[in-house]
Amino acid sequence: MIKPVHTKMKIQHLRYYLLILCIHLTICIGCTTQNTTNPVDPTESSEVVLENYQLTENETWTPEKIYTVKGTLEIPQDVTLNIPPGTTVKFGRNALLTVRGILKVGTPLAEEEVTQLVHLTSENIKPAPADWNGILFDHTHDLESFIRGAVIEYATTALDIKTTSPTVAECTLRLNEIAIALDGSDAQIRHNDILDNNTGVRTIGRQTRPQIQKNNIAKNEIGVFCENVQSIIRNNNLNANIFALQLNVKFNLIVSNNWWGNSDATEIANVIIDATDRELITKQVGIVYYEPFIKERIADAGFPYPTLLDSE
Template identity: 75%
Template sequence: MKIRLIYYLLIFCLSLVIGVGCATQETSNPVAPEENSEIALKDHRLTGNETWDPEKTYIVHGTLEIPQDITLNIPPGTTVKFGRDALLTVRGILKIGTPLDQDRVTQLVHLTSNNVRPTSDDWTGILFDHTHDLESFIRGAVLEHATIALDIKTTSPTVAECTLRQNETAITLDGSDALIQHNDILDNHIGIRTIGRQTRPKIEKNNITKNETGIFCENVQSIIRNNNLNANIFALRLNVKFDLVVTNNWWGNSDTDKIANVIVDAADPVLNIKQIGTVYYEPFANTRIADAGFPYPTLLIDLEE
């Protein structure tokens, strides 16, 4: 009897030990630490195609380079902050925001300064460095506080449904056939600068407003039409000896004298130190072009909250 009792007691004690041991093992599992929400890149050169995570904030210092035959995809919802004088150089393919074959933009990409008190030239900008590709695009993005936000040389990306603000120059088109369409380009020193004569960039249905100079034109082959060009100090400044034809734009009013006052061409010898051509701006829109500019203003409100 005593032997049987001792036997039962041993079994009971053993079961308690096993139970406690199991319970301890279950509660002692370590909790995986949360992944860092920021990714810092300093003088980084891509070695393969990359798609960034929209849940993270990317902070670029120095130069970020996309080599030839490499693609960087920055999807909607991504924030990229650039340190002082940081530069994104594109020699491959850059895809920012919502693909062109999708119906509408639902989230923005934010490309901005990493400075807590940003100015209009905090970071250098995005340089398309003679890539000659036709696949790059920027759609549904806010670009701000750069020296030249988009410096596009001899390539022709589409820039659509974006806001470019508070830059020294928003867009420079040098030997480019780029399509610049449905953007808000405001509060820059220069909105768009065109250079070269062998290409025909299309600048259509944009709000180019509240800039010191809306368009600084050295490429008279540029197609500039159906834009709102109001509230700039100078809406358009011609800087070559050839004439320029720009039609069906809204200049802020229908008074030809007032329109002429915001255009710098051969009629303004005091403002010019060299021979330049004449801007022919008629016919012009008599009212603001309603469907020009960035079509998703509520997304900007969401971005700034």
């Protein structure tokens, strides 16, 4: 009679032990699951995706990360974005970087030379011109922004500069619909390769004097489309474009001391659209005065660090 009671107590003790074990396992498993599902700290990720993102304070990005912009990235007034040398930024379909504050891309102007490039490009596997909208300087009126030592490609308007005057130096702008648009700007555009775009440089507005000097502007459909005759356009290589320059206002334009790909005045005139080309124009425009012109390629014009591109 005692044995069954003893057995019953063992069974009850076993059930109690199993209950405690189950509770313990449940707690442990629950804790383990919670730890493994914690999100990864974004500061430790090598890729940063910014979708419709507005800076709230000054930011300096890092070349150890790849940044992808989707939608609009906005730099508001009194805020600075610094994109240092070696950084890659990819832009999604129709993405736009709007600058109302200060944008500093690449090597500071005070440094002697460029040793690493910034890449501003499309995120598409098979990229094409107009994949992303570009960079809009939106009436910032600042003189602190600069872009130096960058490759900018596959945009609708790579640099759309309105009523501000950044320096664009030692860059390669290629395979865009428009590489640089200057509207009411005194920007300095110097020592750049502006290649394989529909339009290389477009100038608009009056009472400003953008300086477009020492650039290679080549292999574009139109090298320079000019609606601002105050523009300073000199010491550039303007060769191998379908049309090197098109004037689109009724005032005359002086663009002396450029190389047009040859030293034959007739051949130079053939790649310029102005009032003398009545079969090509539909409005009253002025005359382009291109003499004196340089008779051989300007050796120190254009992007001065081709080995950086060759090493990519």
